[in-house]
Amino acid sequence: MKQAESLYQRACRVIPGGVNSPVRAFQAVGGNPVYIASGRGATMLTVDGQTVVDFCGSWGPLILGHAHPKVVGAVKEAAERGTSFGTNTPREVELAELLCRLVPSLDRVRLVNSGTEATMTALRLARAATGRQRIVKFDGCYHGHSDGLLVSAGSGLLTGGILSSAGVPAAAAGDTLVAPYNDLSAIRGICEAQGPEIAGIIVEPIAGNMGVVPPEAGFLQGLRELADAHGAVLIFDEVISGFRLGPTTYGRLIGIRPDLTCLGKIIGGGMPIGAVGGRGDIMDLLAPLGNVYQAGTLSGNPVAVAAGLATLHVLLEDPPYDRMAERARCLAEGLNAAARASSVRLHCAVTGGMFTPFFGDAPVRNLAGAKACSAESHARFFHEMLDRGFYLPPSQFETAFVSAAHTAEHIEAFVSAAAEALKRMG
Ligand code: PMP
DSSP: OOHHHHHHHHHHHHSGGGOSSGGGGOTTTOSOOOOEEEEEBTEEEETTSOEEEESSGGGTTOTTOBTOHHHHHHHHHHHHTOSOOSSOOHHHHHHHHHHHHHOTTOSEEEEESSHHHHHHHHHHHHHHHHTOOEEEEEETOOOOSOGGGSEEOOSSTTSOOEESSTTSOHHHHHHEEEEETTOHHHHHHHHHHHGGGEEEEEEOSSBOBTBOBOOOTTHHHHHHHHHHHHTOEEEEEOTTTTTTSSSSOHHHHHTOOOSEEEEEGGGGTTSSOEEEEEOHHHHTTBTTTSSBOOOOTTTTOHHHHHHHHHHHHHHHHSOOHHHHHHHHHHHHHHHHHHHHTSSOOOEEEEETTEEEEESSSSOOOSHHHHHTSOHHHHHHHHHHHHHTTEEOOSSTTSOEEOOTTOOHHHHHHHHHHHHHHHHHHO
């Protein structure tokens, strides 16, 4: 028996479903999940001795690839000085200053431990700042697993959404309105009907949790205008997109200023972190200045902060963004050409270093489009590629990443493996 199988069997006895986060269980693609022994640069070594080129990148944080020497050095140095103090350290000030400098819409920023904490706090702030209850989110955007955000579109836009998890109070669904992504007229309708009750609009400015789906022209600007017109707080969830397409947020790159921004992933360089930041008048509602409570034993953890600072400094000193975008573009073009030469319906979406092979014909612009793609073909492709040494996110509804560590050779090898895989599938 392979080591991964025996580990998974042991795990299933002591960890629910054998995993510490659901999508790792390979439910969408079938088969035994992988177990990783180590990673370096663009590759990972499985416990069974297979080397795979990694396009999942720990779901986004590893923009520099695995075990980047500067990040590992910073982590070691920080750990040797003590892993946590439960009080203040100089480097958390440095990271907050750097974030505020690189993202001008952040007057102030608070560090937390995960993306979920960041969005949860952003909603609380939006409610406190407006004295209103309701939140609007977009179907297919994921903002972590807090109650009010585990809601998906119900049958009517103007009624609350439907709970997408058991154990969430029904009131959460009533207070969360769900609109289709990239559809300004739908959200305009919601705002016209319920504007005075809407505390905040939360959106992934590039959607990454239904596969990568970029915003259409005018969508985000339209949200900014609607939030202003109705007195709602505009929240950009940049947990994936922050520092992914340039050394700043996507909002900053396109010149749209949200009231609050949520960050995570890259700013922790692979260590657990999150951040919420934005307008000073809203951020100052947080305790101890204001009466919005938020806290964390390990918030601003010195090891996580060191990994994040090291990552951001590498991104500033040697920006990999053009290179990553070019490689991802080559990968997508190669994949689309290979698909045309086969009988498999495939369209690879790409934005900067983010890409998703969607198993359908038309470009995807919202969750309905992503759901219309063939999950079965995706699952087949995932395993064909894994067998050939390429690790993709194990779900159709996820974004894959080209990191700074991927070379032109990795991309060429991916494209020729994909051509073989697609031929076998067709
Ligand atoms: N927001 C977005 C856009 C995300 O993609 C994620 C996680 N993938 C989260 C929030 C939640 O982050 P975490 O898993 O760190 O809680």
